[in-house]
Amino acid sequence: AQKITQTQPGMFVQEKEAVTLDCTYDTSDQSYGLFWYKQPSSGEMIFLIYQGSYDEQNATEGRYSLNFQKARKSANLVISASQLGDSAMYFCAMRPIQGAQKLVFGQGTRLTINP
Amino acid sequence: AAGVIQSPRHLIKEKRETATLKCYPIPRHDTVYWYQQGPGQDPQFLISFYEKMQSDKGSIPDRFSAQQFSDYHSELNMSSLELGDSALYFCASSSIVSSTDTQYFGPGTRLTVL
Numbered sequence: 001a002q003k004i005t006q007t008q009p010g011m012f013v014q015e016k017e018a019v020t021l022d023c024t025y026d027t028s029d030q031s032y033g034l035f036w037y038k039q040p041s042s043g044e045m046i047f048l049i050y051q052g053s054y055d056e057q058n059a060t061e062g063r064y065s066l067n068f069q070k071a072r073k074s075a076n077l078v079i080s081a082s083q084l085g086d087s088a089m090y091f092c093a094m095r096p097i098q099g100a101q102k103l104v105f106g107q108g109t110r111l112t113i114n115p
Numbered sequence: 116a117a118g119v120i121q122s123p124r125h126l127i128k129e130k131r132e133t134a135t136l137k138c139y140p141i142p143r144h145d146t147v148y149w150y151q152q153g154p155g156q157d158p159q160f161l162i163s164f165y166e167k168m169q170s171d172k173g174s175i176p177d178r179f180s181a182q183q184f185s186d187y188h189s190e191l192n193m194s195s196l197e198l199g200d201s202a203l204y205f206c207a208s209s210s211i212v213s214s215t216d217t218q219y220f221g222p223g224t225r226l227t228v229l
Contacts, residue, residue: 033215043203045158045220052215091157100146100165100211102173103218105157 002027004092004106011111013082020067021077021109023092029053031097034075036066039089039108048090051075052097079111087113117141119221121206127227128196136191136224140208146170147189148218149181150205158205164189165211196228 003026013019025034036048051059051066059066067076075094079086091108095101120139128134140147146165150158160173164183175181178196183189193200203225207218 035217037220043225044222045205045207047217047219050215050217097216100148100163100170100209100216102148102160102163102171103150103158103207104160107157 002029002032002094002096002104004094004104006092006106006109008109009107011109013111013113015084015113015115016081018078018080019082019086019111021079021090021092021111023075023077023106025073025075025092025094027073027094027096029096032094033097034066034068035093035095035103036064036075036077037091037093037105038086039091041088045091049077082113084113084115087111119206119208119219121204121221121224123224124222125225125227127229129229130196130198132196132228134193134196134226136193136204136206136226138189138191138206138208138221140187140189140206141210141219144187144208144210144219146209146211146216147183147187148207148209149175149189149191150207150220152203152205152223154202161191193226198228201226201228 034051038046092106093103148163149161152158161175167183207220209218
């Protein structure tokens with residue numbers, strides 16, 4: 001079984017600051033993928049970034065980077081130079097790599113960017 | 116780029132009625148997933164299809180059924196609706212042959228049961 005834990009229900013950050021959203025996971029799978037999704041108040045679920053368990057380098061996508069520490073089983077999302085439009089709910093998720101496998105989500109972190 | 120299409124976007128039903136949600140995956144994606152997200156909750160997996168065959172089943176009530184058709188679109192059928200079925204229903208699609216097999220979500224169908 002897999003489990004994702006996001007311990008920050010809410011985060012408040014000033015515009016232009018960097019923010020780190022925490023995610024820890026537990027799995028018995030050897031190969032797995034870690035994902036971050038953004039859910040604005042409008043409701044859609046937007047894919048942000050992916051990290052494979054065997055990837056040696058941390059994933060980056062524009063202002064998003066994933067701080068992957070396999071031994072600690074953590075996959076924190078770092079958003080640099082935050083913008084007002086970054087205000088949203090953020091979900092960490094994981095699944096085994098092989099096959100058509102479902103995503104297991106954490107509880108989410110609500111990020112609010114203050115001007 | 117083409118995205119996942121879901122219809123309808125909003126649906127209001129009475130208790131004990133039926134509802135059908137439709138999903139059109141991204142072209143050339145071979146896998147479709149359905150998730151249910153209750154108010155203030157994270158998405159919960161319902162069911163998935165790979166190449167038109169059911170591949171996995173989660174916490175889907177017996178009142179719900181789903182299928183994937185020859186054109187790869189999928190439908191989630193919900194009968195004897197209950198108040199607790201009010202939620203945001205997502206369809207996601209992915210390509211198992213891609214390097215990351217990332218699931219891309221549709222905009223969701225917001226179902227309200229009165």
